[in-house]
């Protein structure tokens with residue numbers, strides 16, 4: 001193996017425009033194969049990378065978190081080494097290079113504009129056409145003697161293995177869903193266990209999407225503050241009393257929908273997310289009624305607003321799950337949206353009655 | 362503790378998946394690609410074992426060599442459906458498209 005430091009390599013390199021583009025923290029040199037120089041990736045994920053990963057979970061740089069597409073070498077791959085294919089979302093790339101430490105493999109990174117394999121496959125950018133294009137651009141066939149590619153199983157949403165075989169002669173083996181299973185999969189001669197092909201959605205997975213849910217639900221705390229201000233203004237003699245109670249009862253719907261709902265997803269009753277959310281919202285309203293002891297109209301308004309808002313928020317969580325279907329989501333929207341809107345409108349009316357009729361707290 | 366083998370099911374009959382057993386040649390590609398283990402093999406033919414686990418990702422239909430599978434692929438995302446309804450279009454991911462954002 002010949003490894004040259006990045007600074008020693010002269011442009012131009014096949015497939016890349018500038019040398020400066022290649023001075024990336026995840027590349028530590030070039031593998032020389034004949035006339036070609038293939039970037040070698042670093043197998044350690046550094047503290048800085050981890051910091052970026054946390055940021056991405058909160059939505060920071062989420063739309064531009066990518067690596068250069070093209071062919072990479074992990075370790076010192078040869079003519080019989082396996083070829084893995086992935087997307088150029090840096091978070092997935094980082095997990096992959098950590099899992100590949102100690103292995104000699106080729107890694108073909110498709111250009112999905114920084115979107116992960118599954119979503120990109122759904123949109124078509126991780127697809128048959130892009131795979132064929134990258135195979136051609138990188139002239140991978142010159143570097144290996146076999147014609148076997150390993151793709152992440154979730155890429156099958158966008159890539160048709162029969163079509164790739166027909167049009168290029170490359171065979172596709174579907175690898176495991178999780179990068180962590182890759183070593184076992186390779187060691188077993190490209191055989192998957194049942195657990196390797198199943199998409200999970202455990203507590204950890206669900207809490208990983210919670211930060212983004214929180215950020216995307218920013219109108220909720222805003223609405224709670226406005227409602228509290230309004231309540232203080234309308235509340236007459238005891239403005240602070242009205243304000244903090246409103247703020248507590250409504251403001252809590254924000255973490256309730258973003259954190260507690262994902263955490264409790266499997267234990268809440270019904271398959272419909274709108275029903276699960278409504279149950280959670282109702283439970284919260286009942287807790288608040290016990291604690292704050294509001295008058296009849298305010299209690300009614302609280303039940304309705306908490307139930308309808310949490311139900312709506314919960315329904316939108318379908319977009320973050322790994323198992324909801326479009327046909328199902330359409331069925332759910334058709335049934336749930338009218339009751340949610342009606343419940344919210346009724347809550348506003350009842351709260352107004354509470355204030356103006358003086359039947360309140 | 363979370364069960365490692367927890368099976369997730371969304372709305373009952375919420376999938377457009379169809380399998381034409383006549384055409385199936387039993388290659389088991391659909392078993393390989395399905396993320397929710399909807400299929401099983403019954404002798405030399407694939408079989409739908411757990412229809413309600415299907416999320417309509419479309420991987421099976423795309424990889425069946427003889428077009429024995431049919432499914433209307435789409436995003437199981439209520440936000441996308443609501444945006445589509447408001448604009449009078451098909452369900453669409455607001456976060457994707459021109460911005461090239463990471464959806465889902």
Ligand code: SF4
Nearest residue numbers: 395415416418419421
């Ligand atoms: S559409 Fe996706 S989830 Fe449904 S059966 Fe096919 S591969 Fe499985």
Ligand code: SF4
Nearest residue numbers: 385386388389391425
């Ligand atoms: S992929 Fe098609 S032909 Fe192969 S087992 Fe499944 S249904 Fe049958």
